[in-house]
Amino acid sequence: MNGASYQPDPELVKAREQLLRSIAERGIAGPQVLAAIAEVPREAFVALELQRYAYDDNALPTAYGQTISQPTVVAMMTTALHLTGNEHVLEIGTGSGYQAAILSRLAKDCVSIELHAGLAEHARDVLRRIGVTNVRVVTGDGSLGVPEHAPYDRIIVTAAAPEVPDALLQQLRPVPGSMLVAPVGDQQSQVLTTVEWASDGWKTSRVGSVRFVPLRGEGGWTDTQWRTD
Numbered sequence: 441m442n443g444a445s446y447q448p449d450p451e452l453v454k455a456r457e458q459l460l461r462s463i464a465e466r467g468i469a470g471p472q473v474l475a476a477i478a479e480v481p482r483e484a485f486v487a488l489e490l491q492r493y494a495y496d497d498n499a500l501p502t503a504y505g506q507t508i509s510q511p512t513v514v515a516m517m518t519t520a521l522h523l524t525g526n527e528h529v530l531e532i533g534t535g536s537g538y539q540a541a542i543l544s545r546l547a548k549d550c551v552s553i554e555l556h557a558g559l560a561e562h563a564r565d566v567l568r569r570i571g572v573t574n575v576r577v578v579t580g581d582g583s584l585g586v587p588e589h590a591p592y593d594r595i596i597v598t599a600a601a602p603e604v605p606d607a608l609l610q611q612l613r614p615v616p617g618s619m620l621v622a623p624v625g626d627q628q629s630q631v632l633t634t635v636e637w638a639s640d641g642w643k644t645s646r647v648g649s650v651r652f653v654p655l656r657g658e659g660g661w662t663d664t665q666w667r668t669d
């Protein structure tokens with residue numbers, strides 16, 4: 441991307457510096473991930489009236505009752521992927537497109553799938569506007585992955601799944617370094633989970649606790665399973 445045509449508000453620049461300091465101090469992000477967060481204008485991904493909160497370390501609402509993930513969580517999940525710049529990445533749950541923009545700076549390219557066509561279209565527009573050219577946003581049920589562009593070197597799921605969908609593991613290249621990161625759990629409790637290739641198969645680790653909106657679709661939660669009481 442090139443941010444040349446994008447002139448951020450000085451208050452937002454200050455807020456962004458503060459957020460970056462706080463993420464750096466907690467040691468939860470590598471230097472490249474911090475640089476990507478410094479370069480992607482998060483305010484471009486939220487509604488006008490929320491732009492002043494763009495660098496608060498909070499999730500913010502988007503259309504269709506969805507959210508743009510909290511910067512700390514984006515930092516942790518992106519760091520967990522150990523990107524080197526050569527990877528073909530799949531993201532499940534484009535939402536605003538912010539996480540995809542971060543990935544665009546750190547990987548070779550990214551396919552990002554979103555269930556809501558309206559959100560996908562909006563994310564595509566924002567990504568184009570800020571100059572991102574290596575992210576392909578598609579509409580559909582990402583719990584089944586995107587087999588036509590598989591295999592992937594990394595997969596990131598940004599909605600809570602009942603378990604790591606099998607279809608996704610089948611689309612991950614079975615070689616050392618391959619990695620999937622996903623929140624697994626319900627609305628009471630979710631564990632950020634990584635699955636990586638070891639010589640004898642996929643190895644699962646639990647990284648920490650998070651809170652995401654539900655993954656829907658075939659490998660996701662139904663309305664009755666995702667209870668709000």
Ligand code: SAH
Pocket residue numbers: 506507508509532533534535536537538539540553554555556559580581582583598599653654655656657658660
């Ligand atoms: N990564 C986003 C935040 C994701 S919020 C960002 O950076 O803004 C979770 C998103 O997953 C929502 O937009 C929701 O519509 C989408 N989603 C839920 N189930 C899905 C599925 N089965 N396939 C694709 N997208 C899904």
